[in-house]
Amino acid sequence: MKLPPFKYASPETLNEAVQLLASRPGEAKVISGGQSLVPMLAFRLAAPSLLVDLRKVAGLNEIDVTDHGVRLGAMVRWCDIERHSQLGLAHPLLVEAVSHVAHYQIRNRGTVGGSIAHADPAAELPGIAVTCGATICIHGLSGDRVVNAEEFFTGALTTILSEDEIVTAIQFPPWPAKRRWSFQEFARRRGDFAVAGAMLFFDEDTDGRARGAHIGVIGMGDRPERLRPAENILNGRMVDVQTIALVANAAAKTVDPPTDIHATTDYRRALVATLVERALKASNKSEGGRAITDVNSY
Amino acid sequence: MLIRIEVNGDPVSATVDPRNTLAEFLRYQLRLTGTHIGCEHGVCGACTVLVDGAAVRSCLMLAAQADQSQVMTVEGLADDAELGPLQTAFRKHHALQCGFCTPGILMTMHALLSEEPEADRARIREVLSGNLCRCTGYIPIVDAVFDARSSYQKNRPE
Numbered sequence: 001m002k003l004p005p006f007k008y009a010s011p012e013t014l015n016e017a018v019q020l021l022a023s024r025p026g027e028a029k030v031i032s033g034g035q036s037l038v039p040m041l042a043f044r045l046a047a048p049s050l051l052v053d054l055r056k057v058a059g060l061n062e063i064d065v066t067d068h069g070v071r072l073g074a075m076v077r078w079c080d081i082e083r084h085s086q087l088g089l090a091h092p093l094l095v096e097a098v099s100h101v102a103h104y105q106i107r108n109r110g111t112v113g114g115s116i117a118h119a120d121p122a123a124e125l126p127g128i129a130v131t132c133g134a135t136i137c138i139h140g141l142s143g144d145r146v147v148n149a150e151e152f153f154t155g156a157l158t159t160i161l162s163e164d165e166i167v168t169a170i171q172f173p174p175w176p177a178k179r180r181w182s183f184q185e186f187a188r189r190r191g192d193f194a195v196a197g198a199m200l201f202f203d204e205d206t207d208g209r210a211r212g213a214h215i216g217v218i219g220m221g222d223r224p225e226r227l228r229p230a231e232n233i234l235n236g237r238m239v240d241v242q243t244i245a246l247v248a249n250a251a252a253k254t255v256d257p258p259t260d261i262h263a264t265t266d267y268r269r270a271l272v273a274t275l276v277e278r279a280l281k282a283s284n285k286s287e288g289g290r291a292i293t294d295v296n297s298y
Numbered sequence: 299m300l301i302r303i304e305v306n307g308d309p310v311s312a313t314v315d316p317r318n319t320l321a322e323f324l325r326y327q328l329r330l331t332g333t334h335i336g337c338e339h340g341v342c343g344a345c346t347v348l349v350d351g352a353a354v355r356s357c358l359m360l361a362a363q364a365d366q367s368q369v370m371t372v373e374g375l376a377d378d379a380e381l382g383p384l385q386t387a388f389r390k391h392h393a394l395q396c397g398f399c400t401p402g403i404l405m406t407m408h409a410l411l412s413e414e415p416e417a418d419r420a421r422i423r424e425v426l427s428g429n430l431c432r433c434t435g436y437i438p439i440v441d442a443v444f445d446a447r448s449s450y451q452k453n454r455p456e
Binding site: 003006007008034035038039051053079104108190191 | 319343352355357359363424
């Protein structure tokens with residue numbers, strides 16, 4: 001459908017952008033890649049009176065890899081992450097997760113800030129941000145603030161962003177070289193939204209027991225979540241067949257997924273157990289946690 | 299608002315309504331009707347065009363956002379009456395039936411082979427997953443794209 005009418009502005013600084021947002025409280029929306037917002041406009045799920053395009057604002061499309069971790073500017077696109085030479089080593093879980101985001105054409109436009117601010121419950125990047133304990137950098141009329149990803153998402157398509165605020169970057173904590181990790185999701189077609197996804201990482205002590213486990217899921221409720229009961233079971237254990245079964249079972253018990261057109265509650269609960277099991281098996285492989293089964297492809 | 303873009307090599311300046319998508323602008327203002335509008339919400343891929351060399355869904359981009367960029371549509375693939383190599387391969391392999399999805403698939407695959415002339419069948423299929431065809435099935439399309447690779451490998455800048 002034709003988009004609803006709106007005014008359009010493309011300011012050159014963040015400050016101008018937040019002033020424009022504040023000039024029409026609740027009626028203005030930020031656009032960058034537009035890969036989530038334009039469909040929302042086409043479906044009339046959103047009808048803002050003003051779009052504030054960030055395309056002329058400099059400095060939002062940088063990827064920084066430092067001792068402090070990985071920082072993604074809000075206008076970094078999926079294809080930028082895919083092509084970056086250092087990210088594969090600096091944050092393999094992030095790169096693997098992003099390889100599941102959308103299709104080729106959308107990857108050329110879609111941005112990380114857009115995905116975070118849109119807050120789709122099945123989206124990969126919000127899941128990775130919550131699982132990794134990333135922080136979201138925000139700029140608004142009253143200045144800058146930094147919020148933990150787990151506090152940022154408050155519901156389906158809902159975040160703590162105020163009407164005048166813009167996501168400017170996502171900061172991931174440092175990633176030790178020998179960390180075990182995996183990302184597994186199930187989608188009907190590669191690139192489509194996942195029915196569910198599970199992602200995890202842990203380090204190993206000198207005996208090879210897991211410690212510092214983080215386990216997160218997407219598509220299981222109104223926002224991405226960490227499954228702390230499952231993490232607690234994994235911590236201190238060797239990752240063997242018995243542990244994998246215990247952790248997968250705990251994951252299935254912890255989630256409270258909805259029934260919708262795509263899957264029932266029971267199906268999703270079983271699916272999360274399978275995905276956590278696959279993730280733990282894949283995390284034991286030296287090449288890391290890429291998908292170990294071919295169910296998602298072709 | 300006024301935008302200045304380059305479309306298939308020709309400079310264009312035009313006044314657009316902010317709500318106009320790039321697809322609408324190309325079809326209704328420039329009358330470049332080779333770009334097809336299917337789902338209008340970024341699922342079918344029929345409206346794919348190249349913006350500054352990258353394949354994008356023109357129904358998900360505002361015409362205003364294309365200001366100052368270079369756009370290539372399916373009309374830019376052929377050299378006057380002569381089909382381009384990818385189009386020739388599509389004809390040879392019967393890679394289209396009704397033809398509605400074809401412009402989007404051609405532009406997507408033109409971008410892919412321009413960037414990755416060595417793309418294998420698995421990569422072609424992966425990228426093709428963003429374009430829906432409801433007539434032919436994808437096998438002849440993959441065959442055609444695979445066959446067209448040699449032209450892109452030859453044209454590759456050293």
